[in-house]
Amino acid sequence: MAWIALVVAGLLEMTGVAMMARLHQKKTIGSVALLVASFGGSFLFLSVAMETLPMGMAYAIWTGIGAAGGAVLGMVYYKESAAPLRLFFLGLIIASVIGLKLVS
Amino acid sequence: MKEWSLLVVAAVFEVMWVIGLKHASTLPEWGLTVVAIIISFGLLIRSGKNLPVGTAYAVFVGLGTVGTVVTDAFLFGQPLGLLQVLFIGLLLVGIIGLKQSTKEENG
Secondary structure (H helix, E strand, C coil): HHHHHHHHHHHHHHHHHHHHHHHHHHHCCCHHHHHHHHHHHHHHHHHHHCCCCHHHHHHHHHHHHHHHHHHHHHHCCCCCCHHHHHHHHHHHHHHHHHHHHHHC | HHHHHHHHHHHHHHHHHHHHHHHHHHHHHHHHHHHHHHHHHHHHHCCCCCHHHHHHHHHHHHHHHHHHHHHHHHHCCCCCHHHHHHHHHHHHHHHHHHHHHHHCCCC
């Protein structure tokens, strides 16, 4: 159950990042609501997952899904640059965050 | 350039609310934590106007994580291991590299 909550939290975070891009394209109250609901829901599910899973690991997986997924969604749906060098540095950041959360 | 400065400030407020979530116990402390959450996300969203959101978010999370680990070490006396220092170094290399290889759109 905690694992499902964690994956849902990550997916909602990833959606939240995409909704940031949407907000800049369509400045409507609907975009704001989607953004707040995504991040809000994400935190809610993360806290449920953390009741049973170790905190560092839960954070690492949550951040990994959210940041990597958000970057991919941005590239696919919002035409953000997917130059190889950018992918490399993005990957380096996300891998380091996951590493830091796991060892902390 | 301005967008990257916004991200740094957003990350500072992120560190503040992470500390708040961990240590807040009184109503004013919780109030400040909520204010810090609103400011950090506000700045993050603002920086996504001229930066790719995937980039802005990864840098936001990265700087926030470094800030939290460093604050834990210096303010709350948590030990800082060799592996942590290594990951912090890699993370900063990633952020600087990403900044150099990202073009800002002027919206």
